[in-house]
Amino acid sequence: MSITPPRDEASVAVRQRLYVDATRAAVWGLGVNLILVLIKLAGGIVTGSAALIADAVNSIGDVASSMAVRGALGMAQVEEDEDHPYGHTKAESIAGLSVSLLIAFSAGFLALETIKRFGGELHVPGIAAGVLAGTCAVIKEGIYRYTMRVAKRIDSSSLTAVAWDHRSDAIGSGLVAVSLLAAPYAGDWGRYIDPIAALCLCAALIYTGAKIFFSTAIELMDQQADNETVQQVRSIAESVGAVKAVEKLRVRKSGLEFFIEIHVQVDGMLTVDAGHRIAHQVKDHLLVHLPRVRDVHVHIEPFLCSSNAFPDLEQDDSGEPLSG
Numbered sequence: 001m002s003i004t005p006p007r008d009e010a011s012v013a014v015r016q017r018l019y020v021d022a023t024r025a026a027v028w029g030l031g032v033n034l035i036l037v038l039i040k041l042a043g044g045i046v047t048g049s050a051a052l053i054a055d056a057v058n059s060i061g062d063v064a065s066s067m068a069v070r071g072a073l074g075m076a077q078v079e080e081d082e083d084h085p086y087g088h089t090k091a092e093s094i095a096g097l098s099v100s101l102l103i104a105f106s107a108g109f110l111a112l113e114t115i116k117r118f119g120g121e122l123h124v125p126g127i128a129a130g131v132l133a134g135t136c137a138v139i140k141e142g143i144y145r146y147t148m149r150v151a152k153r154i155d156s157s158s159l160t161a162v163a164w165d166h167r168s169d170a171i172g173s174g175l176v177a178v179s180l181l182a183a184p185y186a187g188d189w190g191r192y193i194d195p196i197a198a199l200c201l202c203a204a205l206i207y208t209g210a211k212i213f214f215s216t217a218i219e220l221m222d223q224q225a226d227n228e229t230v231q232q233v234r235s236i237a238e239s240v241g242a243v244k245a246v247e248k249l250r251v252r253k254s255g256l257e258f259f260i261e262i263h264v265q266v267d268g269m270l271t272v273d274a275g276h277r278i279a280h281q282v283k284d285h286l287l288v289h290l291p292r293v294r295d296v297h298v299h300i301e302p303f304l305c306s307s308n309a310f311p312d313l314e315q316d317d318s319g320e321p322l323s324g
Contacts, residue, residue: 018292023074036136055169073091076090089257092156099165131181144163225252233286236290249261260296262282264298
């Protein structure tokens with residue numbers, strides 16, 4: 001049992017705020033994507049633009065990813081149980097990984113469908129399709145900036161994935177807009193601009209999906225946290241009066257939170273009870289000063305052992321203890 005409360009009200013509020021902000025960003029993305037799906041799909045059907053329809057299908061994937069992230073954020077807040085002693089925080093990272101795969105595979109499917117169109121009759125979509133795509137690009141850029149701002153502030157891998165999905169959509173819609181607006185003035189080559197723009201969009205999406213996949217996979221493999229966080233943990237632990245030094249320190253990110261394993265060195269002549277109390281002081285200091293830390297495991301090591309630490313052992317002439 002901890003000597004002091006493991007968290008104060010302020011740190012609990014900060015931790016809860018992380019999930020509130022992340023959930024709000026995911027919900028905003030979900031709402032915007034639902035509207036854009038309807039706009040792009042209707043516009044693509046009316047104008048006959050393959051690129052605009054491809055963009056609409058991509059937005060359908062965005063809706064699914066936003067729903068997945070929203071559900072994962074709710075799961076990540078569930079407390080520990082017998083089957084999950086470390087909690088459910090990795091649900092947030094798993095959602096980010098799932099989004100990256102969804103982005104890449106949906107883009108690959110769209111690319112194959114677009115390539116098939118080169119064997120049929122191609123036509124130049126109307127200028128209205130370009131205007132519609134440009135409007136969607138502006139909206140997606142706005143939601144990207146909002147989502148990425150939140151993702152960076154709370155260091156969320158799933159929101160970062162969703163944000164980059166928004167950015168790729170904004171770039172893709174922008175390219176589609178420019179291409180479709182220029183197509184009527186490109187002569188015979190104008191009919192190829194629409195499918196080529198769709199293929200460029202798919203390539204960008206595959207690259208984005210792969211980038212997010214690898215960054216999130218590293219997090220799921222329990223890579224050491226960033227240097228700034230590690231040094232902050234070290235400084236807080238060393239600020240506890242009885243701690244002589246920090247021997248080992250492992251900090252892993254799990255979703256929006258962190259788990260810490262730390263070995264601290266104390267006076268080797270202290271009693272077990274005293275060492276136990278120091279360990280709890282280190283843990284409580286870290287939990288209070290770092291609200292995003294989910295749990296801390298503290299191991300006590302002797303800093304300096306006296307030659308008289310084992311007075312009851314007989315020694316030979318060389319000073320080595322006898323085994324008896």
